[in-house]
Amino acid sequence: MPSATPKNPDVSRRSAHSRTAILRASVELVGEVGYPRLTIEAIAARAGVGKQTIYRWWPSKAAVLLEAFTDLVHSEEHGSGLPDTGDLEADLKAVLRATADEFSDAGFEAPYRALAVASAADPELAEQFAVRLREPGRKLYAERLRAAQRAGQIDPAVDPDLAVELLLGPFQQRWLNRTGPLTHAFTDGLVELVLRALTPRSAAD
Template sequence: MQRRTTPDAGRRSEASRRAILTAAFELAGEVGYAKLSVEGIAARAGVGKQTIYRWWPSKGAVLFDAFLSLSQGQDGQEGLPDTGDLEADLKVVLRATVDEFADPRYDRPLRALTIEIMNDPELAALYAERLDGPMKELKKARLRAAQQAGHLPEDLDLDVAVDLIWGPLLSRWLHRSGPLTHAYADTLVETALHGLLPR
């Protein structure tokens, strides 16, 4: 007698979820956020519109989860590199950020998500809780290790330090106010670590 297997609902749901996130990310890059719709995401993912609304309240929330899934799956590494050379480690991280901003696959969807976060307080709170906050803690942890190693002042305000190092990069990308290059990333790190006054 042939044994009948029951469908794995969990596996099917996860496959649908991944298809939806992929569709949202791809469509945001293709048509822009203004033309992105739940209907379009559902059609691209091969699911019903109600399936999306069961898991997410808006297209912005779907796009945010798409980015969150992407950022969690890039290299599996937690934390910033720590070779003992803070300047070199920060340059590696900021150069990687420059490369991500310059990648056309990410630029348009990321800009769309940024605009939506600015206009949607609930999405902004979700972003702060699930992505921006945890990432800031990882950055502060690397700077804290440098403090403990005597490479940074003990009384340094780590929140301000993170803003000084990463803020200008985000600002230049967001406002298209100048070229984003590895040389610019290196200069940011050097200026943040060594200051504006003559040595």
């Protein structure tokens, strides 16, 4: 352990450790008790820190949770853009399969559902959720679709933002309403059907 400047690195290590513990505790707890019953006190107790440590860094439980999810999602495939191998269908299938796997993990699904439910009921939380999590994710999809459009793989008449809604809306509806399983067969079929809408029609059409 390097400790040439002994004091600050220790503080910084302790801070990093506390931050990780707080974010993990917030995600675990919201999955267990739901967003309305989540409290800063409970997060502090689970993380083994004082309440004031949390309030020093975050103004509210929403802020803690949104940072926790932003960390989670950024550690996944969304961090540095969608894959671009040049094969749009393969890339979208890979990303949606990975997303389906993520939503099949109860440790991710339960807290994410709690946050989604709370956001649907609370416009202010929905706004923060959108700015921190949803819009950055959708932007990555739209960028990938624009690259495909420039490569002539998507019809110039198609609005990439609407195309993203076409791709993600059915996934979310199936997940949130539990209308069907999030299998790879579903996500592959969805990508194939959406690409039928996006690809250029032949001159005959």
